[in-house]
Amino acid sequence: MNTGLKITAFAAAITATFGTAYGVGKGIGPVVADKQPAEHAAHGEAKEAEAAAGGGHGGHGDDKSAPAAGGLQISEGGYTLALENPRVTTGDRTQLRFSIQDDNGRKITAYEREHGKELHFIVASRDLTVYRHLHPTRAADGTWSTTADLPAAGAYRAFADFKPAKKDAGAITLGADLAVSGNYTPAELPAPAATTNVDGYDVTLTGGLLPGKSSELQLNVAKNGKPVTDLQPYLGAYGHLVALRSGDLAYLHVHPNGEPDDGTTKPGPDISFTATAPSPGTYRLFLDFQHNGKVRTAAFTVEAGKAKAGTEADVAKQEQESPGHKH
Structure with a gap:
């Protein structure tokens, strides 16, 4: 060219x-x-602008507001x-x-x-x-x-x-x-899947995003078929999750339910997060985790409001329980 x-x-x-x-x-x-x-709301902006595109770092409030x-x-x-x-x-x-x-x-x-x-x-x-x-x-x-x-x-x-x-x-x-x-060729978004492999680690996602409701996303880390139970803290947690919406790349940044040295949170193999999606749509989740001194990133495609095969019961249970974000 x-x-x-x-x-x-x-x-x-x-x-x-x-x-x-x-x-x-x-x-x-x-x-x-x-x-x-509330402190995470936009400062000095009209309410209409906040509703359209406000600031957002994962935190606490209720789903309605x-x-x-x-x-x-x-x-x-x-x-x-x-x-x-x-x-x-x-x-x-x-x-x-x-x-x-x-x-x-x-x-x-x-x-x-x-x-x-x-x-x-x-x-x-x-x-x-x-x-x-x-x-x-x-x-x-x-x-x-x-x-x-x-x-x-x-x-x-x-x-x-x-x-x-x-x-x-x-x-x-x-x-x-x-x-x-450079020479640009757009790629298709990977299809939703419950498990992904990164650098020899198998990461499995359980649960899903629910439009307008809080839901739990649990990620399990394993290597060579064995659970990883000695994850290392990364940015003050055993995992760091970012969700981006396909299309406009609206940004959701959340942290796990629990943290190192809180007396209850274990260093793997499970890491859980609580989040809310406002409507049906496609989202890309990126999980950063650290093991043996190196940070890896596992990525998943999630359809909000659609359960993955084998997880329908988990999503239905989340709809009933609507767990809080233990941060």
Whole structure:
């Protein structure tokens, strides 16, 4: 493919992506986390804007009044995610630089630490086949930088999940579009499956997402047919889960029911989460877990409101019990 054709294909891919995101975003409601605190609501935004695309970091509240998930807006509550290089090339050492800026364009340098980090930075391709949970470093002037392995060209979304060190400031998740140049071929979303294998580990998902109701997602980790009972803490938990909705990539960030050293939570093989989906739809779940000093990511496709084979009884039970998020 010559250079002119590459540029044309790239521009067409970006245009198609923006159109898809707009259409899907208007067609279905945003993802919500079970019981999210009021402080996580958007600051200084009209109620209509909050309902359409509010900030969202998994937390506590009730299903009827839970605010929208984050990542749908580049600016919220007086903060903006500013990517210094929104167009990059593919590769295993792709450089990414960004900052969080206030309404006056000043870079933010003070953050509250959440789950061991000042800021969580996630990059996912629009087709949800590439997912990276990155740990950028912050310079004194407020500029964050990191490298990423982005193996495929196309449209991506970058998410910054943080809490400003400011009185009465809540947690915020901002999202910005990232374009990776090159020959672009969109991939189909993997079909729903109860088990996936990553780096020799078999991870099995039990339960499902329920529209408008809290439900438990339990993940079991095994290797060579044996349960893994010595998972290591990662970001203050035995597992870290992010859910992204197919289409607009609305972002839901939750943590397990229980934590290390709480006297009841075991280091595997099971890790459970509680979450709520607002409506039927397709979601991609990404579980980060650590074992033998290395973090792996297991991914699942889930149809909200549809039970997987063999788990119908589990979903029906969840509908009746609606367990709380023990965080």
